[in-house]
Amino acid sequence: MRITVTGSNKNIHLRVPTSLIFSKASAWIAVTMGRKYAGDSFPNLSVEDMERLLAEFRHIKRTHKDWCLVEVESNSGSYVRVTL
């Protein structure tokens, strides 16, 4: 996964291994921490549900090269892009 942030002061380019983010361990961590710190605002997700979602993200990465998930452009000129 690539995260790009450009602004007037700084440019940030992050490369995060998707095998790390979309793993089963990550699913457990996300659900556990989400329930602990987000409380009621965290959706009623089981670890298995989260694993399904993350497996789908892994599938998207395999089948769609450079899939742009999110693109944000602010009126001040800052730009954020998240690509699988």
Add this chain to the structure above:
Amino acid sequence: METIGNRISKYRKGKGFTQEDLAGKLCVSSQAVSKWETDASCPDISLLPQLCNVLGITTDELLTGKSNKTEFFPPERRKGLEELTLRVLVNSAAGDKIKVNLPMTLVKMAVEIGVNVVPNVGGDHGDMLKSIDMEKVVQMVEQGLIGKLVEMESADGDTVEVVVE
């Protein structure tokens, strides 16, 4: 690959115009229209809005061939969810833009699990986003609807669109 000339010709014929008719409406010569349609030349940029208005399409459709109109496809012509993409486009009146692109398979899975895939943002556009029923959007797509399925505008000028293509 379809060119701009091909599209001008296609939409002109769709409207039932001859090249002379189209030329007359745009105050150009029929030779100019012929050259556009054979890609020997392009319409002047200042003519594009008028040309698109006469042909009944958007400039985006003319230049890129992509249409955001809502269309219904019968079962034999429908694409599977794995071939479709859901795009959420947010434009705030202040000039901020947000684009989220999600495969429809992921959207459907999220709906089944009970997760909201719509971005959680503040402001009027956040409220508009929260009001979108993604389960209904998935149902519409499964029933054959493609294109711009949701379009909202707040009193402040923020716009939210949900497009499936």
